[in-house]
Amino acid sequence: MSAASMQMTEDQFLCSICLHVFTDPVTIPCGHNFCKACITQHWNINVPYQCPNCKKLFYTRPELQVNTFISEMAAHSSEQQESKPGEVPCDVCTGTRLKALKSCLVCLVSYCETHLEPHLTRPGLKRHQLIDPVENLEDRMCTKHDKLLLLELFCKTDQMCVCMLCTVLDHKNHDVVTLKEEYEGKKAELKKTDDEIQQMIQKRRLKIQEIKHSVELSEEDGNKEIAGGVQVFTALKESVERSQAELIHTIKEKQRKTEKQAEGFIKELEQEICELKKRSTEVEQLSLSEDHLHLLQSSRTLKAAPPTKNWTGVRVSPPSYEGTLRRALNQLEETLSNQMKKLLEIALKRVQQSAVDVTLDPDTAHPKLILSDDGKQVKHGDAKKNLPNYQERFDTCVNVLAKQSFSSGRFYFEVQVKGKTKWDLGVVRESINRKGSITPTPQKGFWTIWLRNENQYYALDDPPVRLSLRSGPQKVGVFVDYEEGLVSFHDVDAAALIYSFTGCCFTEKLYPFFSPCLNVGGKNSAPLIISPVNHTE
Numbered sequence: 001m002s003a004a005s006m007q008m009t010e011d012q013f014l015c016s017i018c019l020h021v022f023t024d025p026v027t028i029p030c031g032h033n034f035c036k037a038c039i040t041q042h043w044n045i046n047v048p049y050q051c052p053n054c055k056k057l058f059y060t061r062p063e064l065q066v067n068t069f070i071s072e073m074a075a076h077s078s079e080q081q082e083s084k085p086g087e088v089p090c091d092v093c094t095g096t097r098l099k100a101l102k103s104c105l106v107c108l109v110s111y112c113e114t115h116l117e118p119h120l121t122r123p124g125l126k127r128h129q130l131i132d133p134v135e136n137l138e139d140r141m142c143t144k145h146d147k148l149l150l151l152e153l154f155c156k157t158d159q160m161c162v163c164m165l166c167t168v169l170d171h172k173n174h175d176v177v178t179l180k181e182e183y184e185g186k187k188a189e190l191k192k193t194d195d196e197i198q199q200m201i202q203k204r205r206l207k208i209q210e211i212k213h214s215v216e217l218s219e220e221d222g223n224k225e226i227a228g229g230v231q232v233f234t235a236l237k238e239s240v241e242r243s244q245a246e247l248i249h250t251i252k253e254k255q256r257k258t259e260k261q262a263e264g265f266i267k268e269l270e271q272e273i274c275e276l277k278k279r280s281t282e283v284e285q286l287s288l289s290e291d292h293l294h295l296l297q298s299s300r301t302l303k304a305a306p307p308t309k310n311w312t313g314v315r316v317s318p319p320s321y322e323g324t325l326r327r328a329l330n331q332l333e334e335t336l337s338n339q340m341k342k343l344l345e346i347a348l349k350r351v352q353q354s355a356v357d358v359t360l361d362p363d364t365a366h367p368k369l370i371l372s373d374d375g376k377q378v379k380h381g382d383a384k385k386n387l388p389n390y391q392e393r394f395d396t397c398v399n400v401l402a403k404q405s406f407s408s409g410r411f412y413f414e415v416q417v418k419g420k421t422k423w424d425l426g427v428v429r430e431s432i433n434r435k436g437s438i439t440p441t442p443q444k445g446f447w448t449i450w451l452r453n454e455n456q457y458y459a460l461d462d463p464p465v466r467l468s469l470r471s472g473p474q475k476v477g478v479f480v481d482y483e484e485g486l487v488s489f490h491d492v493d494a495a496a497l498i499y500s501f502t503g504c505c506f507t508e509k510l511y512p513f514f515s516p517c518l519n520v521g522g523k524n525s526a527p528l529i530i531s532p533v534n535h536t537e
Helices: 003-012 036-045 068-081 117-121 164-168 179-287 292-303 322-352
Strands: 025-027 033-035 102-104 109-111 146-150 153-155 160-162 176-178 369-371 377-380 410-416 423-429 446-452 456-459 465-467 475-481 486-491 496-501 510-515 528-531
Touching: 025 036, 033 036, 153 164, 153 179, 176 179, 179 292, 179 322, 322 410, 322 475, 322 486, 322 496, 423 475, 423 486, 446 496, 446 510, 456 496, 465 496
Parallel strands: none
Antiparallel strands: 025 033, 102 109, 153 160, 153 176, 369 377, 377 528, 410 475, 410 528, 423 446, 423 510, 446 456, 456 465, 475 486, 486 496
């Protein structure tokens, strides 16, 4: 199809009122065509009714006839030539903008096939340089040198787009590449950046799953704790109710025995009263007799009557309930103690699930300490070894740290202290002072307990706390919850809590801490032994 016919076809499909391609085209009696909405609005405003093209007047409002031919052709033309998303539209078209075929570097305008015709036929325009259609053409031109020069190169030195002339003048000896090459490189960088972002997203999604899983585990642990607690307290409640019932039953039994005894006494007394009343009647009747002989004879019979019981020492004493109540309380105390022991055993098993493998670090040990080859035992020796004075080594106090450090989560380890008269145990932060005299308090980075004089236990809080223990522990468990700020010590064999540091604020690595203390004449020669944890449920 020729360009002229294309131009004619375009004009035929334009409404003379809105200058756009017809929408619902209709024909009026004079033969001209308009959009239905356009001519309807025009006649609503302009009365009498007149054709906008030929100015013919109609005295009555004409009936609008749908022009199906123009409607189909207009739709077909619009579908065939209208620019689509991603395509460069013609800068000259009004109304519906058609797809551009070329862009002019002189005019800095993009043209569809129809509006491109002058550049193909007129001598003055034929000299213009045409390229494939490009959007935002002015932004792609070098304004410094010549608008005919496209920004087709990229100066990596100055990080800017340049034209060919720029590379010879202003950017001589610079690292210049084609836009395509820089585009591909930048695209690869963006791809790499996007890959890194996607990896970060994936890591965070995994972290979300990890957190959700932690919440699920926490919920499971919580449910187990609730079930265990409910079981224990239900047993306690049943025990209390049972003890209460037994106490009430015992007291009522004693009350019934007392009442039965009292009823027996009362019955016996009433019988004696009855007998005495009979005798009283006889005595009264005899005293009224005027027969001297009869009175004397009958009085001898009264004297021979059996004597009554002596009630002077008879007592009905209220029963004593002290022993009954004491026995009930002792039984309840025993039940409570057993249930508490079960709870403590459950708590100990729970913290034992956080057991870690701990070994002693010889680079931190005081020169007089003797460590076993496997790093599990430490004791004090008399001879001072010639060792390098590392920054990590204790030089005055006979202490040693573990090789392992912890900066998050929970951990637990157990130490045998059997046979010792003095020892120190706990955890410390990495930055503690290891030279000279040491003050082991939480403010100084120490969370420890110790034994002195065989039976004096202390928690080295600020101030120190004297611990009252029923018996000395043979094996001590140390548990730390880093995020919770908790350090607790347990008597493993008795499943009893010794002491807890709470509300701690940990910001550094934590190390398990050990001190076997001095061996004075062999009295404290037993070693501290890091023991394997028994995970048996």
